[in-house]
Amino acid sequence: MVAAVPALSADPRVDAEGAFARPAAAKPALGPAEEAALVERVKAGDVAAFDRLVGEHMRRAFSVAYRLLGHREDAEDLVQEAFIAALEKIGTHQPGRAFGPWFYRILVNRGLNARKSRALRRTEALPEDVRALEPSPLRHAEQVQLREKLAAALADLPERQRQAIELFELEGFSGREIAEILELPDGTVRWHIHQARKALQDALAPFARRLT
Amino acid sequence: MNDHDLNQDPRRDPELERALRAIGDEPPLHEVDWDSLRAGIRARAELPLARRRAAPPARRAALWMRPLVPAALAAGIVLTLVMRPGTGTGDADEPDGFDLIVVEQALHADVSDPEFRMMVAGMDDADALLQIAVSAP
Numbered sequence: 001m002v003a004a005v006p007a008l009s010a011d012p013r014v015d016a017e018g019a020f021a022r023p024a025a026a027k028p029a030l031g032p033a034e035e036a037a038l039v040e041r042v043k044a045g046d047v048a049a050f051d052r053l054v055g056e057h058m059r060r061a062f063s064v065a066y067r068l069l070g071h072r073e074d075a076e077d078l079v080q081e082a083f084i085a086a087l088e089k090i091g092t093h094q095p096g097r098a099f100g101p102w103f104y105r106i107l108v109n110r111g112l113n114a115r116k117s118r119a120l121r122r123t124e125a126l127p128e129d130v131r132a133l134e135p136s137p138l139r140h141a142e143q144v145q146l147r148e149k150l151a152a153a154l155a156d157l158p159e160r161q162r163q164a165i166e167l168f169e170l171e172g173f174s175g176r177e178i179a180e181i182l183e184l185p186d187g188t189v190r191w192h193i194h195q196a197r198k199a200l201q202d203a204l205a206p207f208a209r210r211l212t
Numbered sequence: 213m214n215d216h217d218l219n220q221d222p223r224r225d226p227e228l229e230r231a232l233r234a235i236g237d238e239p240p241l242h243e244v245d246w247d248s249l250r251a252g253i254r255a256r257a258e259l260p261l262a263r264r265r266a267a268p269p270a271r272r273a274a275l276w277m278r279p280l281v282p283a284a285l286a287a288g289i290v291l292t293l294v295m296r297p298g299t300g301t302g303d304a305d306e307p308d309g310f311d312l313i314v315v316e317q318a319l320h321a322d323v324s325d326p327e328f329r330m331m332v333a334g335m336d337d338a339d340a341l342l343q344i345a346v347s348a349p
Contacts, residue, residue: 047257050254062239062249076244080256083253147234150235170229190221
C-alpha cells in the first residue's frame with residue numbers, strides 16, 4: 001500500500017472526509033445473464049438492446065477514452081467509433097463471454113491507434129484552481145511538488161504499466177478484465193500493476209508520512 | 213495480502229487512487245452532453261442494425277450449416293474415391309447410402325485402397341472384391 005502522503009484536501013474535488021469525489025463512471029449495473037441476452041438481441045438487430053448496452057457502458061467508456069486521449073471531444077468521438085466498431089464485430093462476440101472487457105479492448109486499441117496517429121501527448125499540467133487553494137504557502141508548495149512528482153512518475157511509466165494501473169485503480173476493472181482488454185495474461189497484468197505501484201511509491205516516498 | 217502474488221488481484225489502494233485523481237487529468241464527465249452522445253451513436257448504428265434485421269434467414273442458415281461442413285467434406289472425399297467416371301447415379305452396382313460413421317472410421321483406418329473402397333461402399337462379397345481388384349489402378 002502507498003504510504004500516506006500529505007493531504008491533497010485543498011482541492012475542491014475532495015469531500016469533507018478527504019475522499020476524492022469518484023466520477024459517476026461506475027461499473028455497469030447489468031448482470032452477466034441480462035447482458036448476454038442483450039448481446040444476442042443486438043446480433044439480431046434489436047435497436048433497444050443496443051441502446052441499452054450503450055447506456056450501460058457509455059460513461060465508463062468515455063472515462064477510459066479520456067485517459068487515453070486527454071481531450072473531451074476526441075474521447076467522445078472515440079466512444080462513438082468504438083460502439084459502432086463493436087456493433088459491426090458483434091457477430092464475433094462469443095456467447096457466454098462478458099461484453100464489457102471485449103468492448104473495452106476494441107475501445108483501447110482504437111484509442112491507442114488514434115493517439116499514435118495524432119501524436120498526442122499526455123499533459124501533466126496541474127489544475128490552476130488547485131494552486132490557488134492552499135492553507136499555507138509552505139503546505140501549498142509541498143502539495144504542488146508532490147503532484148508534480150507523481151505526475152512525472154506516472155508519465156514515465158511504460159505504456160502498459162500506466163494503462164494497467166489506471167484501469168485498475170481509477171476505473172475499477174479487475175485484473176482479469178484488464179487482461180482481456182489489454183490482451184495480456186492475468187499474471188502479466190498483475191505484475192504491471194505491482195511494478196507501477198512500486199514506481200509511484202518510490203516517487204512519493206520523500207513526501208510520505210506513515211500512518212500511526 | 214501479498215502484493216507480489218500474481219495469482220490474485222492486489223488490494224485496492226484508496227490512498228493511491230486519491231493521489232492519482234488529484235494530479236489533475238480527471239475525465240470531465242460533467243461536461244459531456246450524454247443525451248447527444250447517445251443519440252449520435254444511435255443514429256450511426258441504425259444502418260448496421262437494419263442490415264442485421266434484414267438478413268437473419270441467411271445468417272441463421274450459415275450458423276447451423278457450419279458444423280456440417282467437415283462432414284460434407286469427408287463425404288465428398290469418399291464420393292470422389294468410390295465413384296468411377298461414366299458411372300451414372302442409377303447404376304445398380306453403385307453402393308446405396310453412405311454411413312458417415314463408416315466414412316469416418318474408413319478415413320482413419322490403416323487399410324489399403326481396395327479395402328478402403330470396400331468399407332465405404334459397404335460391399336463385402338468376393339465379387340465386389342474382385343471388381344475392386346480389377347478396377348484398381
